[in-house]
Amino acid sequence: MDLKTLKKQESKRKISKGYMWALFCAIFWGIWYLPGTVVWVLNPFDEMYATIAEVSGDGMSLVVTAVLITAFNALTVMLALMLWNGVLGKYGELGRTLKEFHPCSKWFFLASIFGGPMAILGSFIAMGFIGGAFAAVAGLLYPVIGSILAYYWYGEKISKRAVIGIGIIVLGGISIYGGGLLTELSSGNVPWIGYLGGLMAAAGWGIEGAIAGKGLDIAEPDAGLTLRFLGENIIWWIIIVPILAILGFPMYSFAFQVFEPLTMLILVFAGLTFGFCYVTWYKSFPLIGVGRGQGIGNLYGFCAVIFIFLFFGDIPDWTIIVGGLLCITGSFIMFTEDSSALETLRGE
Amino acid sequence: MTQTAMAMEAYNAYWANSFLPAAHIMWMVLILMLAIVALWQARTFVSKF
Numbered sequence: 001m002d003l004k005t006l007k008k009q010e011s012k013r014k015i016s017k018g019y020m021w022a023l024f025c026a027i028f029w030g031i032w033y034l035p036g037t038v039v040w041v042l043n044p045f046d047e048m049y050a051t052i053a054e055v056s057g058d059g060m061s062l063v064v065t066a067v068l069i070t071a072f073n074a075l076t077v078m079l080a081l082m083l084w085n086g087v088l089g090k091y092g093e094l095g096r097t098l099k100e101f102h103p104c105s106k107w108f109f110l111a112s113i114f115g116g117p118m119a120i121l122g123s124f125i126a127m128g129f130i131g132g133a134f135a136a137v138a139g140l141l142y143p144v145i146g147s148i149l150a151y152y153w154y155g156e157k158i159s160k161r162a163v164i165g166i167g168i169i170v171l172g173g174i175s176i177y178g179g180g181l182l183t184e185l186s187s188g189n190v191p192w193i194g195y196l197g198g199l200m201a202a203a204g205w206g207i208e209g210a211i212a213g214k215g216l217d218i219a220e221p222d223a224g225l226t227l228r229f230l231g232e233n234i235i236w237w238i239i240i241v242p243i244l245a246i247l248g249f250p251m252y253s254f255a256f257q258v259f260e261p262l263t264m265l266i267l268v269f270a271g272l273t274f275g276f277c278y279v280t281w282y283k284s285f286p287l288i289g290v291g292r293g294q295g296i297g298n299l300y301g302f303c304a305v306i307f308i309f310l311f312f313g314d315i316p317d318w319t320i321i322v323g324g325l326l327c328i329t330g331s332f333i334m335f336t337e338d339s340s341a342l343e344t345l346r347g348e
Numbered sequence: 349m350t351q352t353a354m355a356m357e358a359y360n361a362y363w364a365n366s367f368l369p370a371a372h373i374m375w376m377v378l379i380l381m382l383a384i385v386a387l388w389q390a391r392t393f394v395s396k397f
Contacts, residue, residue: 017393024386031382034375041358043351087387088394222390262351262359269379276386283390311375313365 018287019335021280022296028277030303034311035270036073042266044257045069052249059191062128063121064249070120071236072258074229076271077278081226084279090222097223098230107215108224112231115208117240122200129194134185136301138198140173143298145206147291150213158291165334166295172326173301178319206294212282213290221282228282229275292334302327 039045045065053061085094097104119142126135143166150156215224245251258264277300284293302324308314316324351359363372 014397017397020389024382024389027382028386031375031379038359038362041355041362043355046355046358084387084390088390260350265376269376272383273379276383280386283393307375310368311366311371312362313367 014287018284018293019296022284022288022293023299024280025277025284025293025297026299026303028273028280029297029300030305031307032270032273032277033304034307035266035273037308037312039069039263039266039270040065042263043260044254044263048250048254056249059128063124064244064251066124066128067121067236067240067244068251068255070116070124071233071241072255072267073270073274074116074232074236076267077229077275078226078233078271079268080272080275081222081229081279084275085222085226088222090220093220093223094226097219098227100219104215104219104224105227107211108219108227109231111208111211111215112228112235114204114211115228116232116235119201119204119208122197122204125197126194126201127197129191129197130185131183134177134194134198135201136177137174139201139205140170140177140298140301141202142205142209143291143294144170145203146209146294147289149206149210150290153210154214154217156213156289156291158289159337161337162289162292162295162334165330165337166291166298168330168333169295169298169327170330172323172328172330173298175323175326176301176305176320178323209285209290209294213285216282216286221286222279225279225282229278295334296331299327299331 040049045068048068049061049065052064056064085091097108119139123135123139126138147156147158147163147166151158212224212228241251241255258267281293281297284296287293288296305316305320305324309316360372368374
């Protein structure tokens, strides 16, 4: 076997692993919706929501409660990532990446700003002021922004076939949440802040992916992602939660009540799924590129519907089935792309 | 703080219509299984690339 054939074989293996990680991301992201949904009805979050809603209204209460849930989610994600890095023997690499702020870790801290407060908070604002379906559709548009940024910023190659695949997956996602979206948008006055939240979600995750792609040129994804969540924890626990407490929201009184076995158990599983979803998302970027990684990751919309159907018993509408078929078609178009087109991910 | 009866009722209601037996436990078992498979794949990946 000559060197060229060996190189081609190696590249093919890397690409198939890249798609595998992106698929893992979609599955973990989809199943995250189970703990991510049920945690809202548990104490102290249900009481926190009711207490703040009495004073500040439902929309504001949803956003503030979401901040506390997201902050705890970020904490349990760190635990999951420490487990991940421990199993892979990456603690040394973690320390090395943290020390190299200028070439490496600055990108991951920057990614945490866009992925954390901008995207997640934006998503919750969209959910609170318009509705869950709108937030989901807005979030699904992030690969469009991610792949455009990666193309213009550092010349990541994106083939026509990948563009078609990503487009079909986005259309599938829109079809999945389309019914709810129309109901929400036709329900009357839609506040502009809800649209701003949707834009923050799509732009935040798209920009995060592009920045991560840049950081992953020189850093390792497992360590890089852990630093990204270290940054997110700093943002929530040292900046946003204290600011909300100063503004008069009862953040700390409810935060201290979280140490209840069932609530903690749900938060640990939320952290495990979210952490593993994110780390597999980051692992896919250097192998198949930001655009494809985000495109396949977008299958989370379809995975969420399947897990919600199986575990909550919610029977999906026909629009969801059509959306699911579109998602599968889009993924198939991307999976079957000739691997020689992916031998180098960057342009000349 | 312990869970109130209302909170537990709302929590249990989520799993009540599931198509799977013992869904309130099975979802955690599924996540643990997926996590183990992902970790095993990650270790294989580290050793091969």
